[in-house]
Amino acid sequence: MSDAATIERLRHIGWRGELPSGGRRVARVVAQHRAGYELHDGQALFGAQPAGHFLRRALDPAERPAVGDFVEVEDGRPPHIAAVLPRRSVLSRAAAGERYERQLIATNIDYVLVLTGLDNDFSPARIERYLSLIEDSGARPVVLLSKLDLHADADVRLASLRERLPEGTPVHPINGKDPASAALLARYLQPGDSAVLVGSSGAGKSTLTNTLLGSERMATGEVRAHDSRGRHTTTHRALLMLPSGGCLIDTPGMRELKLTGEENLDLFADIEMLAETCRFADCGHGSEPGCAVQLALDSGELAAERWRNYLKLRDEREEQAATLEARLRRQRGGRPAERPHGHRGRRERE
Numbered sequence: 001m002s003d004a005a006t007i008e009r010l011r012h013i014g015w016r017g018e019l020p021s022g023g024r025r026v027a028r029v030v031a032q033h034r035a036g037y038e039l040h041d042g043q044a045l046f047g048a049q050p051a052g053h054f055l056r057r058a059l060d061p062a063e064r065p066a067v068g069d070f071v072e073v074e075d076g077r078p079p080h081i082a083a084v085l086p087r088r089s090v091l092s093r094a095a096a097g098e099r100y101e102r103q104l105i106a107t108n109i110d111y112v113l114v115l116t117g118l119d120n121d122f123s124p125a126r127i128e129r130y131l132s133l134i135e136d137s138g139a140r141p142v143v144l145l146s147k148l149d150l151h152a153d154a155d156v157r158l159a160s161l162r163e164r165l166p167e168g169t170p171v172h173p174i175n176g177k178d179p180a181s182a183a184l185l186a187r188y189l190q191p192g193d194s195a196v197l198v199g200s201s202g203a204g205k206s207t208l209t210n211t212l213l214g215s216e217r218m219a220t221g222e223v224r225a226h227d228s229r230g231r232h233t234t235t236h237r238a239l240l241m242l243p244s245g246g247c248l249i250d251t252p253g254m255r256e257l258k259l260t261g262e263e264n265l266d267l268f269a270d271i272e273m274l275a276e277t278c279r280f281a282d283c284g285h286g287s288e289p290g291c292a293v294q295l296a297l298d299s300g301e302l303a304a305e306r307w308r309n310y311l312k313l314r315d316e317r318e319e320q321a322a323t324l325e326a327r328l329r330r331q332r333g334g335r336p337a338e339r340p341h342g343h344r345g346r347r348e349r350e
C-alpha cells in the first residue's frame with residue numbers, strides 16, 4: 001500500500017502528519033486488557049503484546065502504551081508494540097499503586113466533549129470539575145448541554161454557565177436526538193480529530209453517539225476482533241469512526257472521569273490570589289478581621305456559589321490526596337492481608 005493511502009487510512013483513526021521513518025506499521029491502541037492490547041490500523045482490529053522493554057518494573061507507567069496511543073508495530077505471532085509515538089495530549093489521573101503515580105486515561109485526544117443534561121443533571125460545579133481535569137492535558141474541552149428540546153427555558157442556565165466558565169470555553173446546547181443539532185459538532189470531529197465523550201449516567205452519551213454515527217451506526221457500532229486463534233470476539237466499541245471524518249474513543253473508565261488528588265485549581269486562581277491578601281496568613285475566611293474573601297463576598301465581587309464550589313473542589317482534592325497517601329503508607333508497612341493460597345492480586349472486572 002502506498003504511503004498516501006496508509007496516511008489517509010490512519011487519518012480516519014485520528015492520525016495527523018506524516019509517517020515516521022523506519023517503515024514499521026503504525027496503529028492505534030483502542031483498548032487495553034489484562035491479556036494485551038487491542039489495536040486498529042484504520043482497516044481492522046488486531047491484538048498485540050507490548051515489547052519486553054515495556055514490562056520492566058522500573059518503567060514509569062506513563063511510558064507504557066495507553067489507549068489512544070499511536071504505536072509502531074512489529075509484525076509477528078503475535079504482533080508486538082515496539083514503540084509509542086510522541087503524544088499530542090495526555091489525559092490522566094492520580095492512581096494508587098506501589099507508589100504514587102499517574103494513570104493514563106487516554107492520549108492523543110483533541111477534544112473532550114463534556115456532556116450535561118439541561119434537566120436535573122445540570123451542575124455547573126461538575127462541569128468546572130471536568131474542566132479542571134482537562135486543563136493541562138493538551139486536549140480542549142467542549143461543553144455540551146443536552147435535552148434542549150425538553151428545556152426551551154435554558155437561556156438562564158446557559159447565561160450563568162457562560163459567565164462562570166473561562167472565557168472562550170465553547171458551550172453548545174443541543175438535542176442529542178436531532179441530527180441537525182448534533183451536526184454543529186462536526187467542527188470538532190474533522191478528519192484527524194479525536195474526541196472523547198464524558199458525562200454522568202443518563203446525560204445522553206449513547207444517544208448523541210448514535211446520532212453522530214447516523215446511518216453508519218450498523219457498520220461501525222459492532223466492532224469485532226479476531227483473537228489469536230482466529231475466533232470472533234465481540235468487544236466494546238472502543239473506537240468509532242464518524243461520518244464527519246473524526247473519531248470517538250469510548251472505553252470503560254473514560255466516560256466518567258474522576259477527579260484526582262492532584263488536580264490544579266487554576267480555574268479558581270483569582271480566588272486563591274484573593275485569599276493571599278487576607279490580613280492573616282492562616283485566615284480561615286470566616287469572621288477574621290481583614291478577610292479579603294469575606295469582603296469580596298459581601299460586596300458581591302465574589303459569588304457565594306463560586307466560593308462554595310471552590311471549597312468543595314479543594315476539600316475533595318485534599319481528601320483524595322490523603323486517602324491515597326494513607327493507602328500507600330499501609331502498603332509500605334506491614335504485610336498485605338492474608339489471601340487464599342494461589343489467588344494473587346485483586347480480581348478485576350473487565
Ligand SMILES: Nc1nc2c(ncn2[C@@H]2O[C@H](COP(=O)(O)OP(=O)(O)OP(=O)(O)O)[C@@H](O)[C@H]2O)c(=O)[nH]1
Nearest residue numbers: 146147148174175176177201202203204205206207
Ligand atoms: N429529549 C431528549 N432526550 C434525550 C436527549 N439526550 C438523551 N436523551 C434521553 O435520555 C435518556 C438517557 O440517554 P443515554 O444516551 O442513554 O444516556 P447515557 O449518558 O449514555 O447514559 P449511560 O449509558 O448510563 O452512561 C434516554 O432516554 C435518551 O433518549 C436529548 O437531547 N433530548
Ligand SMILES: [Zn+2]
Nearest residue numbers: 278283285291
Ligand atoms: Zn480570609
